[in-house]
Amino acid sequence: MTTMPLSLPAHDDAREWVEHRSAAGLAAARELVASLREQPPAEPLAVLQTWDEVSRELGGVSAAVSLFANVHPREVVRETCEAAEVEVDRYVTDLRQDRGLYDVFAALDPSALDPIAARLLEKTLDDFRRAGVDLDDATRARLSEINERLTAIGQEFSRNIRDDVRTVLLPPERLAGLPQDWLDAHPVDDNGLVHVTTDYPDAVPVRTFAHDAATRREVTVAFLERGWPQNDALLREMFALRHELANLVGYADWASYDADVKMIGTGPAIPEFIDRIAEVSSGPMQRDLELLLERYRRDVPGAESIDTADSVYYEELVRQERHDVDAQRVRTYFDFAKVRQGLLEVTGRLFGLRYEPVADAPVWHDEVTAYDVYSGDEQLGRIYLDLHPREGKFKHAAQFTLAKGLAGRQLAEGVLVCNFSRGLMEHSHVVTLFHEFGHLVHHVLAGRGEWTRFAGVATEWDFVEAPSQMLEEWAWDADVLRSFATDASGEPIPADLVDRMRAADDFGKGYYARTQMFYAAMSYWFHTDRPADLTLAMRELQERYSPFPYIDGTHMFASFGHLGGYSSAYYTYMWSLVIAKDLFGAFDPDDLFAPEVAGRYRDRVLAAGGSKDAADLVADFLGRPYSFDAYAAWLAR
Template sequence: MTLEPLALPATDDALAWVEGRTTDGLATARRLVDELRAAPPADALDALRQWDEVALQLGNVAAVGSLLSNVHPDEAVRTSCEQAEVEVDRLATELRQDRALYDVFAGLDASGLDEQAARLHGKVLDDFRRAGVDRDDATRARLAEINERLTAIDQEFGRNVRDDVRTVTAAAERYAGLPQDWLDAHPADADGNLTATTDYPDAVPVRMFAHDAGLRHDMSVAFLTRGYPQNEPLLQEMFALRHELATLVGYADWASYDAAVKMIGSGPAIPAFIDRIADAAAAPMERDLAVLMERYRRDHPDATEIPASDATYYQEVVRREQYDVDAQQVRRYFDFAQVRQGLLEVTGRLFGLRYEPVADAPVWHDDVTAYDVWEADGAAPFARIYLDLHPREGKYKHAAQFTLAEGVAGRQLPEGVLVCNFARGLMEHDHVVTLFHEFGHLVHHVLGGRGQWARFAGVATEWDFVEAPSQMLEEWAWDADILRSFATDEDGEPIPAALVERMRAADDYGKGIQARVQMFYAAMSYWFHTDRPADLTAAMKQMQARYSPFPYVEGTHMFASFGHLAGYSSAYYTYMWSLVIAKDLFSAFDPDDLFAPDVARRYRDRVLAPGGAKDAADLVADFLGRPYTFDAYAAWLAR
């Protein structure tokens, strides 16, 4: 049987299509569950297959809802998709709290199951217990209320950030320092003023290149107050509800509940890890800051600290003056269209894939491009991907991979969507790295989408591992030979290898600073959930003073747009935890031959393709031939 990708609707038909898909998917899931209750299969494998089909049906509704609520241009469609997510969460909670269903799975004879089926059985039972199936009726009802409200809060929080696009208007001369192509795209108005928004293609270059410190400060304040004040009470409620949920099912706090199903294992291990990284980064941070402060004092002789609104600009100055890396010169080599094509060629060669454009695929916006994914020597596509890479009104403001469909062998193709907000012309190299990073999630999703269980499809590993494959793929955006294959200027000249070498040295310069900033964010995500402070701004300032190299920008409230508080909750440490593993994974590759087929194929087959069929630590050990260690990360940070 040949599987076909999901047939997306034309824009005008999207609302009816979403509503119909939601109704049909939920009805199918309910029918399958009713059959399970009425006549549960005696065979454990049959029961698990039927339950996995329920999960697939619910996942299909939720995936479309999550994606289109963040990207569709029609507000009515976005609202309908948000409601679909609520309905899926409501039904999922109802099912996981159903004692009769739990008894079906608890009573199965699992002795004859293979390794993956036995793993699934254990996780299904754990899902029921974590949902409170063994609690009394009143407690289960309260847990259902909490889950439904948390979904609504998550959606409202994201909507507030998405819709709160602020602007900074100033005299055109104050934008001196910005790249010429940026200035050309932002003509002055009749009064001689230019306006920049807080969307990334404006906010990043203004903070990085504008010579005017006042303008940089104004943009920093605008950017760091998005979502405020409306999101503060939502966060307070979110933290309280998560804590209540965790304690109702027997955990000390939300972080302990959340960490129990992650590699880290326990809530108290999170601050211990944060402090371990902070301590390891202390000396590199001081080294970086000394260089930065020396340069800053040339312009500000009496300065005792570097304002956060000046940090990005002066780090660029250091890279330009001490490493001979001028980001505005570098970006000449990174035309968006060339980078996108280069990304496809690089990942295709690395993973043995090819991407064929699907010109007639229905999409939700003209900016979106669709590709079928083939094995390099395949006879038929096995996945479809969509790239939605430029900002627009009403669209998700960050960079992420969204699932459109989980892939299950013989049942449905994996489909994923890359949602980013890049400039249409020239890109900063940092954005090229981000594109490679996010594409790593997309590759993981499609390669991990050919197993037999929906539960283990795609990026289904422990959540504190999911960033590791993407962080490792960033290395391919730093290799001189690889970059020269697609990074060319307007005359067709490839980026010089010597420049790439200086770029890497310049990037290494700030890694101590970056590690400590990340630990500030990680501490905030953890302590907000465990302490639940009454004054989020005051608590944020305390953690910033403890971990970050830069002081608080007065009048700002960055937590209000810190989307990871909703998505990653107490586990923002994940990014650094994953980076430790990513550095160890990359140590298996030959830096002189990053396309070596033996190691690339082993990595693809043993780390990416299994999806969540094994514990992440076992996937890494299968690839490395040993357990992962802290050594590669520590050596990288120290050098």
């Protein structure tokens, strides 16, 4: 066993590397499984250790092919990875439906195990049950068909979003208001037109700064139409198959099946939580919306509502006029290279880490950077930062696992995949970068345990976002920002500007919460009701929860990628935020780097991985169960 980082392939050798790694990993797993079936070890701990090695081998294949399927520049490599994903998922389904293998684990005596090993046994047995191991042959065969088809649908759904980059062609006069650096990066073509894509570095500035309302609307509509119409039928099939799977293994619906292994516990608790957040945010939403409409009506007299084609622009105007915050001035302090270095310095100081650049690390694209991560003299892992958009690449922001860290066996390796500007960044994108890096550092710090199942970001899925949401606070602190946010002359961002930015950011949080509940409701009810007309169902939920009306002719759900990964559980972003606000309350706002509290948080929450229930991790850190109070107070202020 080696604790060296993976040796990744050169660009042109990636397909062969993927094929070899997939074949070797599956072969090793099959050999270990055969030994468990035919001659399992006598000791329960040894049985679990063998099974953990199976998980490590399969997880290594899945992680690599999932990453390259989303980021590799060559289409043939992405297609090879997607085929390998299907093969691995098929084998995992077969394993979890293997009655003989299940009997090996069911016969183990948990009293002979330490608490974490006993937890692993419990989770493993639950995996078998949820896969239908005790059902008849025909039902298990149908479950296998469903799982394989769901994998293929998920890939196609994501691919449609990733590849559907739309372009709006505009004369330069319709882009008045855009920052000069943005205009410089978007010259006119031979026909005198500017190409504006739906990628974030194009679309977000246009929707935020373009004075021309028709321009904002045209770009917004193009953005909302990504993935349509091809994803409509795919999603309806996905929801139907998930429902059938849940029914076959004894659950009322997919949301109940999915919630059974999350903090929330039950499916019906999801709409209860959604409505609770909707109710508590109703007052702040109305307050903020009135301010937004008041400003909008100065330009559009008599307007009764404002939709998302205009809300981003007018939100920026309100922040400028009421809080003296000009986002175009703000962005001059956030040069991408400085932000990236500042992020490493801030998180290094907070968590006691050191990042060493690896200039000669093989990477899949020239813009990817690699760093080895150390705690003192101990190497914890390697991280890769892939932070700019390109053709064929994943279009959102996420942390991808490359290898799970295991003490003495394997270094943690993770990849941050985002789509930020190569020049000046919006502050909101700086916050996103801190958020996503929170997942990456969580993955690395939780990579010194014994078990693959509990390594990395392995907590319940509705807690996963909480540590990252809490890390966003460091991107709002004036002293933190002044350590790296400097303008072209080297002047740090003024502290009073950061204070105004924070005050301005509070504007809109009420209707932001309601918008999130619209997304969460869509995620839940699409899975439980399985409407035949997704556009109509989306419109009804938008009317019920969102402060912003539907834009005629758009189909936002078709590019709502979280319907794939988060499925019925998009509520988890707000559930996690409730916990994040409580966690942050333990830190001293005047000393965010205080070593005692930072170290306790690092060791008791992040480094623990999935070795305990998330509620217990939080209680270990706070000294009490988590509470709704901090979130409610933040929302109301």
